[in-house]
Amino acid sequence: MSARSLRRDLAIGLGAGLTVLWIxxxxxxxxxxxxxxGEVYDSLMEETADRLLPFMGAEDIADLPPRAEVLLTWALHDAEGMRFSDDADPADFAPDPPEGFSTARDQRHFVRRSGGRVLDIASPLQERREALREVMTALILPALALLPLCLWGIVWFTNRRLRPVADLSTEVAGRSPGDLQALTTPALPAELLPVRDEMNRLMADLSEALAAERAFSANAAHELRTPIAATLAHVQLLRDAADGPLRDRADKAExxxxxxxxxxEKLLQLARAEHAGFVSGPVDVAPILQLVARDFGMSPEIPAAPVVLRIDPDAFAILARNLIENAVHHGRNAEIRLQADGTLVVANDGPVVPPGALAHLTRRFERAGARNAGSGLGLAIVAAVxxxxxxxxxxxxxRQGSVQGFEAIVGPKGGQGAGTLRR
Known part of the structure; x- marks a missing residue:
C-alpha cells in the first residue's frame, strides 16, 4: 500500500471544504x-392596496392603473359585483377571499376590506422566482469564476507551506550512510522542529556508538600487533629448533x-575506512595502482594519460589492494583495468557467486561460503572507502560478457559504476 501524500490530502481537504462551505x-x-x-413583494402589495382602495368608491374607475409595474392585478368586490383590472384572469380570484395574505393557483394574494368593498391584489409567484433566479445568477456566476482561483490558491499555499517538509526530506535523502552530522534545514515551522531535533539526537547517539565501535576495533587490532608479533617470533624459533611432528605443528601455528x-591489519584498515573522510586534492591514481598491482605480480591496464581523482592516495591504495587481493584469492585469471574517467574494474574467472550471497559480500566477515579463505573484510573495507x-x-x-567469474567496479559517481551501492 503506497503512502498517502500529506500535500495532496491537505489540498483536496481544504478545496473540498471550501467548495462545501461555498455551496x-x-x-x-x-x-x-x-x-x-417575499417580504418586499408583500409590502408592495399591501402598499398598493392602501393606495388604490380610496379610489375604488368612484363611479368610474376606468382611469385607475390597470396593472402595476411589478405585474400586480386586482379584483374589486362591491355591491355591483366583481370588477377586474386589465389582463386579470378572473379564475385567479376567489369569490370570497380571506383577508390578509394567502396563496392560491401560483398567485400571492393580499385582501383589504373597507366600507363594504373588498380589494384583492394578486401577484404571480413566477415573477418572484424569476427575480430570485436573476439575483442568485448575479451572485453565483462571479463566485463560480473565482472558485477555481481559490482552489489554485489553496494548492499553491499548501505547497509553499509544506516546502520545508520537502527541504528536510531532501537533506535527509542526500546524506550518505556515514554522514551523521546534525541536520540544518532552515526555516522549519514549529511543528517540524521537534522532528529535526529528535533526528539530530538519534544521529548523535549513533555517531557516538559507531565511534566507540571503531575505536574499540582499532585499539584492539593495534594492541594485538605487538603480542602477535612476539608470539610469531617465538613460534618461528621453536620451529627452527624442532623436528618431525613438532615442526609440523609449529608450521601450522606460524x-x-x-x-x-x-x-x-584488516581491522585497522576497516576502522580507518569507516571513520575517516577520503576526499582530498586531485591526485593521479595510475602510479598508485601500478605499485599495488606489482605486489601481486600483475600489470594493470592503464590509460596513457593521467587519471586524476579527488581521493586520498592511501585510501585509493587500500581500496585497490583489497579488490586485487579478493580477485586473486577467490578466482583465477584476475584482471585490473583503470578507465580514463577514474573507474577501476577488477575481475576474475572464479565460480559464480549466487545472487543471495552477492548481496551480502560487503558485510563484515562475509566470505560467500569460503570460510577458510581470506578474512571476510576486504569488500567491507572497499565499500567503506x-x-x-x-x-x-x-x-x-x-562478470560482464561471461557466464562465470566475479567483477567489482568502483569509481566516481556518473562513471560506469554510477548509482548507489549495487550488487
Whole structure:
C-alpha cells in the first residue's frame, strides 16, 4: 500500500471544504433572498392596496392603473359585483377571499376590506422566482469564476507551506550512510522542529556508538600487533629448533599467527575506512595502482594519460589492494583495468557467486561460503572507502560478457559504476 501524500490530502481537504462551505453559503443566501424578496413583494402589495382602495368608491374607475409595474392585478368586490383590472384572469380570484395574505393557483394574494368593498391584489409567484433566479445568477456566476482561483490558491499555499517538509526530506535523502552530522534545514515551522531535533539526537547517539565501535576495533587490532608479533617470533624459533611432528605443528601455528596478523591489519584498515573522510586534492591514481598491482605480480591496464581523482592516495591504495587481493584469492585469471574517467574494474574467472550471497559480500566477515579463505573484510573495507570518498561500488557475478567469474567496479559517481551501492 503506497503512502498517502500529506500535500495532496491537505489540498483536496481544504478545496473540498471550501467548495462545501461555498455551496452551503449559496443555499443559505438563496433561502434568505427568497424570504427578503417575499417580504418586499408583500409590502408592495399591501402598499398598493392602501393606495388604490380610496379610489375604488368612484363611479368610474376606468382611469385607475390597470396593472402595476411589478405585474400586480386586482379584483374589486362591491355591491355591483366583481370588477377586474386589465389582463386579470378572473379564475385567479376567489369569490370570497380571506383577508390578509394567502396563496392560491401560483398567485400571492393580499385582501383589504373597507366600507363594504373588498380589494384583492394578486401577484404571480413566477415573477418572484424569476427575480430570485436573476439575483442568485448575479451572485453565483462571479463566485463560480473565482472558485477555481481559490482552489489554485489553496494548492499553491499548501505547497509553499509544506516546502520545508520537502527541504528536510531532501537533506535527509542526500546524506550518505556515514554522514551523521546534525541536520540544518532552515526555516522549519514549529511543528517540524521537534522532528529535526529528535533526528539530530538519534544521529548523535549513533555517531557516538559507531565511534566507540571503531575505536574499540582499532585499539584492539593495534594492541594485538605487538603480542602477535612476539608470539610469531617465538613460534618461528621453536620451529627452527624442532623436528618431525613438532615442526609440523609449529608450521601450522606460524600460519595461523600470520593469518591473525593479516586480520588485525584488516581491522585497522576497516576502522580507518569507516571513520575517516577520503576526499582530498586531485591526485593521479595510475602510479598508485601500478605499485599495488606489482605486489601481486600483475600489470594493470592503464590509460596513457593521467587519471586524476579527488581521493586520498592511501585510501585509493587500500581500496585497490583489497579488490586485487579478493580477485586473486577467490578466482583465477584476475584482471585490473583503470578507465580514463577514474573507474577501476577488477575481475576474475572464479565460480559464480549466487545472487543471495552477492548481496551480502560487503558485510563484515562475509566470505560467500569460503570460510577458510581470506578474512571476510576486504569488500567491507572497499565499500567503506568508496562511501567516504563519494564513489560508487558495483558487484557483478558472472562478470560482464561471461557466464562465470566475479567483477567489482568502483569509481566516481556518473562513471560506469554510477548509482548507489549495487550488487
Amino acid at each position: 452551503l453559503a449559496m443555499l443559505g443566501a438563496t433561502l434568505i433572498l427568497r424570504e427578503e424578496l 600460519g595461523e599467527l600470520k593469518r591473525v596478523t593479516r586480520l588485525a 568508496a562511501g567516504n570518498a563519494g564513489f560508487d561500488l558495483t558487484l557483478r557475478s558472472p
